[in-house]
Amino acid sequence: MKDWIIRWISWAAWLLAPMTGWGQTPDTLGIVIDSSEFYEETERFVLRPGDQSLLYYQDSLMVHGRGVPVRPFGDTLFGLYPSRRQPWRLARQERRRIEHYLIDLANRDRFVPDSLGIKADSAGLIILYGDSLITRIGLKESSLLRHSEEEVARWYADRIWGDLQANHADILKGKYWFLLASLIITILLILAINFAFSWVRKRVGKSNNTLAKISKVLTFKHVQLVTPDNAERTILGILGILRWVILLFVAYSLLPVILTKFGLTRDIGNTLMGWIIDPITGFFNSLVAFIPNLITIIIYIMIYRFILRGLVYIFQEIGAGNIRINGFYSEWAIPTLNLLKFLGIIFLLIFTFPLLPGSSGQTFQAISVFLGAVISLGSSSVVANAVGGVVLTYMRPFKKGDRIQAANVTGDVVERNILVTRIRTPKNEVVTVPNAQIVNSHAINYTTASKMGNLILHTSVTIGYDVPWEQVQELLITAANKTKGIITDNEMKQPFVLQTSLDDYYVAYEINAYTDKPTKMPAIYSELHKNIIIEFGKANVEILSPAYRANRDGNDLTIPENLLQLGREERKDSQSTEDKNPPPEDSK
Template structure:
């Protein structure tokens, strides 16, 4: 057996088998004479005759490797290489032939997933994948290899049979004459889990097939055939567009004939809640969208077919459909992965909405008086509800944030940070007004319908919002006051004590020193008693405010229970004061003067109703 093995042809594969035979023989104690070539490589890794590193370095002592090499040698060089390629791709995965430890296999698998690779593409066809390095990225390496292969294929003087493989201990080169096409390293073989020499043979075969296809696609017969295909596709696409337009026209006619009248009838029956114009426009828009989508899809298929049939644009054509489908595919995959999170968000939204509805029902009862809480005003119900609703929504957002698809991405975090900065910079005054509004509410400074005065503005509170308060003046002017301004200003509320009949209205008159003060007080009290709307309990009272240079200032104070009637009560009180003082002949010393006039400045009773004034009785008869 040994003699027959030694007499086999000295090919590259058989030389490796001889080396393996000598190694195995030495292990079993057989005296085997090493070959001269073997002795030259005693201090280096075993290689094939053409420099490939031995695929069986890790299989020392394994008789299966010897049988395998023996079979390859007996089958001849070409057949041996084919069998070697097939078995080398299969055997590394078998547990019985795997010499690597589990840790090594795991590290190899991990490196396969972690190392980025790029495809070598020629005429839109991927030949193989190449890895890269930090200083030489995979994309750049693949592009340069593809450019060299394309240059060889485009060179009519290049003979593919001259594509050779040369090996060294560190690298295997595929060359075309003196030009290097690709260098195969041990790291490339590790990623593919095959021997470096076998991987180089696979690369060479792929390159030969790609060059042959490249030249075949550019022959005159092939180009004429592809041009005919494109012409036929153009005619088919034109017919398709024509048929689609006719179908759209017929569809519009059917919609016009069968649905237009029904839509108008539906609009009249719904009292124009559903407008016929809008519904009809929606149907027409749907028909137009279907036509555009169908035409765009047909045009996409047509353009892809044209580009693929031209070898110069085949790469663009092969990627054209993916450019549109890949975003949809990515979104679909992302949606499928996010389904559990979306279910959680849906459940959280339902629970949050239920809690908010329950709170709304509760505080509605508080506002209506059906539910009474001790030391809790009914006016506080809606502000409290809004605060609790805000807290519940904020808590729900905090809980839901980790489950929002894409929330952990840097883009989402960046946008969130940007919005937070913008909100914090632009909402300082808004937040101040909101806080001021709630502060004024819980301070019970006023409520809807109260007559208040803020600064120089006086009127009735018509609406209290989170940011502003609306006031309507007696002149029917709408004034919008920011809540922060109200918080920093004095608020006079006339309605708080008016509801208890304790609001005091007061006015001042100046009377000369010659008039007894008791008479003046009696006249002022009589004028107050004549004024309708003035409370008798507590009774009106008079205060002497000052002893002026020319007169004594008397102030009449009356109680009322209607703050909205203040202006009317003041007018009636002033009218009665003038009447009473005229009746008793007492002169009101306003404006101030330096000397008494020759005649008292009084209005005689018979001149009270000079034209155009009419007595009260005569005015009633005229009406």
């Protein structure tokens, strides 16, 4: 009675379905099974060849939209029949699961017929492959198809097995054809790559003009960095490396594609494929995730460049003298601009560093800490010299071309940068002096004073007390006036003598003379010393210390004889002039 009521309700629902339009979807006709069989443990089930009513009822239900067709290979194997209380979404999800599983079975290298079986459970019958569930047949399927659960299960199993067997052979044949085609394509691709690189190598060997142009481009300040022969060898070497890289990439790419087609090697192929795909996918994912930060970095750079252009214009005008600021010298313009550029780059790095990919990683942070420790511990002198360079810039103690004395080095400044100052000595030796050393000591600028003729050269001599100081002063001034480079035509800047000390046995005299040629100081000093010797020799005045006189034994004077004779002649001429021109009586 119960079975009759269920069958009557099923017929009524089947008749009302076309009028209500509930769940209608188009479907394809299934294949007609004349005979088939399968095994479940020791029990054999055979579908009667003449019983095609199951296929008829199934197609009728599909045409009227009462079921969800399962068709992994195009044709409908069977249907899933949800109840009114069961959502169709769940039925479609179940259909996708069954189709994926059956396709996976067909793609396996081999499957065992005995693994396909029917078992009973509390809700009806289930079709299994091994321990994996394919589908379930219950009272609902039996009522709609108007056959017993056992007959429906046998029919489902026969159709699944027949479709798997038919498609498995085609899939396996396709795998072998794919393997053969892949090998042929790979061989042709390798031959094409070798032919292309051989052709390129021959073209490189014959293109002498191109190599000459490359070597001409790679010329820096008339220095040829790369000759044509070196350029040819470099290009051929790069081509050889590139050829092997491409060949290895082609071979490596083919290997996982072939291995993934077969079940026994599918895991190995997937692993090899992952080694290629995962880095590329990770790179592109990181690139896409970095796009917002990249836009932010570009905005920061644009703001920095906009501010920098304004600063460049302002400081160029200050350097040219078009803009004047009280207390700000024009020679400060370029150093200040460079300093602001450096500070701007530092601030730009501070803002953009957290936006870089991997900046928050432990490896990146460890490298940053290591570099910071190295810079802080190993660059203390560099930082001191850089600070000294900034201090010298704004102190303005000297500039390029000035004659200075700094850190016991005297010469002309040939270069001054942020770290060191280079000085060329009178011996043409270029001495590099750290800026920190100049700041910590004192620097003498001879050029600054000489521009107005206020540079005073001085040298000292010691003369005994027996020589009148008037005579010594006269001789020293005469020697200074005869020296080239000493200013003599300015009454306000005439040479003068100072008695710097009165010692036990001698008096120290210092001759001071003005000059406006600081770069010729060594030559001026040399000529001044020579003239002092000549003038004192002609005046019969010895330049010596009492220690030297204490060792005298009564010999002749140490003054050269020619200078003594020159002094006698000058005195004789002076006496003759006085005799010829006696002074007036009033003067007596």
